[in-house]
Amino acid sequence: AQSVTQLDSQVPVFEEAPVELRCNYSSSVSVYLFWYVQYPNQGLQLLLKYLSGSTLVESINGFEAEFNKSQTSFHLRKPSVHISDTAEYFCAVTPSSGGSYIPTFGRGTSLIVHP
Amino acid sequence: DTAVSQTPKYLVTQMGNDKSIKCEQNLGHDTMYWYKQDSKKFLKIMFSYNNKELIINETVPNRFSPKSPDKAHLNLHINSLELGDSAVYFCASSRVNGELFFGEGSRLTVL
Numbered sequence: 001a002q003s004v005t006q007l008d009s010q011v012p013v014f015e016e017a018p019v020e021l022r023c024n025y026s027s028s029v030s031v032y033l034f035w036y037v038q039y040p041n042q043g044l045q046l047l048l049k050y051l052s053g054s055t056l057v058e059s060i061n062g063f064e065a066e067f068n069k070s071q072t073s074f075h076l077r078k079p080s081v082h083i084s085d086t087a088e089y090f091c092a093v094t095p096s097s098g099g100s101y102i103p104t105f106g107r108g109t110s111l112i113v114h115p
Numbered sequence: 116d117t118a119v120s121q122t123p124k125y126l127v128t129q130m131g132n133d134k135s136i137k138c139e140q141n142l143g144h145d146t147m148y149w150y151k152q153d154s155k156k157f158l159k160i161m162f163s164y165n166n167k168e169l170i171i172n173e174t175v176p177n178r179f180s181p182k183s184p185d186k187a188h189l190n191l192h193i194n195s196l197e198l199g200d201s202a203v204y205f206c207a208s209s210r211v212n213g214e215l216f217f218g219e220g221s222r223l224t225v226l
Binding site: 046 | 209
């Protein structure tokens with residue numbers, strides 16, 4: 001079984017400041033890792049994912065996340081946030097083997113960007 | 116062309132009524148899900164279907180019954196609605212690696 005911990009339920013920042021949203025996971029098997037973003041009154045959409053290869057992955061809107069196997073983490077970062085980044089962010093994992101690809105989600109982190 | 120579409124977007128109903136939410140995906144995925152998101156944004160998986168067969172049925176009341184007529188559709192029927200059923204219900208489908216594609220959500224309000 002897997003578990004995902006997002007330590008911060010809410011992260012307030014000022015516009016143009018850097019931000020890091022933390023995600024730690026626990027799993028007895030190798031995993032795929034995902035970050036999803038949910039803008040107000042919308043469904044979740046994929047922000048970025050790690051399946052294999054380079055441990056640093058990037059999104060098209062300036063977010064990046066680094067897979068750290070030894071620390072079992074997949075923290076999300078952005079060097080300079082915009083008001084439009086205000087949203088709920090979810091970290092998720094799925095086992096990469098064993099035939100079951102059912103995702104496990106963290107409880108979400110609300111990023112609030114102030115002008 | 117919407118990848119995962121669910122209807123209706125909003126439902127407002129009285130306690131004790133029955134309601135259904137429909138979901139369709141045009142991505143060709145074999146696996147579909149229903150999630151419940153509460154007021155604190157916590158996502159709870161309710162059901163998962165793979166190729167029309169139930170593979171996950173988390174601890175939900177048996178008033179909730181999913182139906183998958185084919186692998187592109189997964190509907191959710193709820194009997195005898197209760198106040199605590201008020202939430203946003205999301206349908207999703209997934210690739211083999213578990214990457215999820217979500218619908219826009221159906222906000223259920225039980226009065």
